[in-house]
Amino acid sequence: MRRIYFDHSATTPVHPEVAEAMYRFLTGDNFGNPSSIHYFGLQARKAVTEAREKVAQAIGASPSEIVFTSGGTEADNMAIHGAAVANRKRGNHVITSAVEHHAVLDAVKNLGKQGFEITILPVDEYGMVRVEDVEKAITDKTTLITIMHANNEVGTIMPVAEIGKLARERGIVFHVDAVQSFGKIPVNVDELGADLLSVSGHKIYGPKGVGALYVRKGTPWRQTLVFGGGQERRRRAGTENVPGIVGLGKAAELALANMEEENRKLTALRDRLIEGVLNRFEDVILTGHPEKRLPNHASFCFKYIEGESLLLSLDMKGIAVSSGSACTSGSLEPSYVLLAMGIPYELAHGSLRVTMGKDNTEEDVDYFLEVMGPVVERIRAISPLTGKTGEPSLGTAVAR
Structure with missing residues (x-):
C-alpha cells in the first residue's frame, strides 16, 4: 500500500544527517558525562557546546542564553513559572490567549491556582490574537505575556513582533512558544521582542525528548521546576541528554540552511x-x-462529517493526517482552538489538519485529493449529522 505522511505538525521523521550525528554519541568513545573533566566527559561537553551554538544561531541569540530541556512542554513551563515567580513582587498578572498549546494554557491556569491573576484573550475568526486586545488587557500588575508564534492546529502566524514591542515598552516579560514556527519560518528573538522563547527538536526532523528555552540575558527569571544539580548554568538540573542535544543542534543547523528552499516548495504544495x-x-x-x-500547513472543517471517521478512513488508504493537535486527538470533544475561533460546535467536529514535509511531492497531494472524494462521499452518506435530504440533523449534533 502506498503510504503518505501528512502529519508533520505532530512530529517529523529524524533527518538522516541528524541520526548520523546522534549515533556518534551513542557508540565509541563519545558516551561521557558532560560534567566529567576527563577525556570522555570533555568530548561530550564539546558536543553540547557546539549544539548550543547552532541553536543560538538559528534564533539570533547568544549561546549562553540557551537552556536545553526535555522538549517544548518543559521549556514552556520553565519559562512561564520562572518568569511569574521571579517577578511576583512587581505584580501577579499574566496574559495569554485562548488558542495556546496546553503546555502554556495549563501552566498559566496553574498559576491561577497559586494566586496569580490570569487573562485569557479571545481570538478572531482566523485564530489570531488582536494586538489591541493585548494592550487593553495590560494592567500595572502585568509582569508576563505569553503568546505562541504560530498555532499548531490551524497554522495561523500571530502578530508576535507587535506584541513584543508592546511588552518591551511597558517593561513586561514576553514569552513566545515557537515550537511550531522554529525551523519553518524565520525566528529571531530580537525581531520578535522575545525575552523567553521555547523550541522543540522533533518538529524539525530532530529527535523527540529534547528542546530548548531561550532566556534573554538580564531577564528576571528563576529556575522553579527541576532541582538537583548545577547543569545548564544552574538553570536546569540533570545530566544533559547528549545524543538528543547533538541531534537538536544538527536539526537546527539544517533547518536554517534549507529554510528558504523548503518554504518555496512547501508553500506551493x-x-x-x-x-x-x-x-x-x-x-x-x-x-x-x-x-x-505556516508554509506547510492546511486545515479544514468539513460539514456533516466526524473528523475521527475521516482520519481513520484516510489511514486505511495509507494517508496519515490529523484531526487537530496530536496532544488532544484522543478527546471526543471538538478542538478548543476551533471553538475559540467561533466555529460552531457541530462543524468543529469535522476538522482535518494536513501538514506537509520536505519529502512530500505534488503526486502525494494529487493522490490525497483523489482519495478524499470517495471517502468524503461515503462518510457523508452514512453520517448521523445529515438527514435523508442531506440537511444537517442539528439535534444529533447538539446531543453530542
Whole structure:
C-alpha cells in the first residue's frame, strides 16, 4: 500500500544527517558525562557546546542564553513559572490567549491556582490574537505575556513582533512558544521582542525528548521546576541528554540552511492542496488565516462529517493526517482552538489538519485529493449529522 505522511505538525521523521550525528554519541568513545573533566566527559561537553551554538544561531541569540530541556512542554513551563515567580513582587498578572498549546494554557491556569491573576484573550475568526486586545488587557500588575508564534492546529502566524514591542515598552516579560514556527519560518528573538522563547527538536526532523528555552540575558527569571544539580548554568538540573542535544543542534543547523528552499516548495504544495480541497468539495471551510499561515500547513472543517471517521478512513488508504493537535486527538470533544475561533460546535467536529514535509511531492497531494472524494462521499452518506435530504440533523449534533 502506498503510504503518505501528512502529519508533520505532530512530529517529523529524524533527518538522516541528524541520526548520523546522534549515533556518534551513542557508540565509541563519545558516551561521557558532560560534567566529567576527563577525556570522555570533555568530548561530550564539546558536543553540547557546539549544539548550543547552532541553536543560538538559528534564533539570533547568544549561546549562553540557551537552556536545553526535555522538549517544548518543559521549556514552556520553565519559562512561564520562572518568569511569574521571579517577578511576583512587581505584580501577579499574566496574559495569554485562548488558542495556546496546553503546555502554556495549563501552566498559566496553574498559576491561577497559586494566586496569580490570569487573562485569557479571545481570538478572531482566523485564530489570531488582536494586538489591541493585548494592550487593553495590560494592567500595572502585568509582569508576563505569553503568546505562541504560530498555532499548531490551524497554522495561523500571530502578530508576535507587535506584541513584543508592546511588552518591551511597558517593561513586561514576553514569552513566545515557537515550537511550531522554529525551523519553518524565520525566528529571531530580537525581531520578535522575545525575552523567553521555547523550541522543540522533533518538529524539525530532530529527535523527540529534547528542546530548548531561550532566556534573554538580564531577564528576571528563576529556575522553579527541576532541582538537583548545577547543569545548564544552574538553570536546569540533570545530566544533559547528549545524543538528543547533538541531534537538536544538527536539526537546527539544517533547518536554517534549507529554510528558504523548503518554504518555496512547501508553500506551493500547501496552496495546491488547499485549492484542490476547496474546489472539489462542497460544505468545507479553510480554517486559520488564508495568508498568514505556516508554509506547510492546511486545515479544514468539513460539514456533516466526524473528523475521527475521516482520519481513520484516510489511514486505511495509507494517508496519515490529523484531526487537530496530536496532544488532544484522543478527546471526543471538538478542538478548543476551533471553538475559540467561533466555529460552531457541530462543524468543529469535522476538522482535518494536513501538514506537509520536505519529502512530500505534488503526486502525494494529487493522490490525497483523489482519495478524499470517495471517502468524503461515503462518510457523508452514512453520517448521523445529515438527514435523508442531506440537511444537517442539528439535534444529533447538539446531543453530542
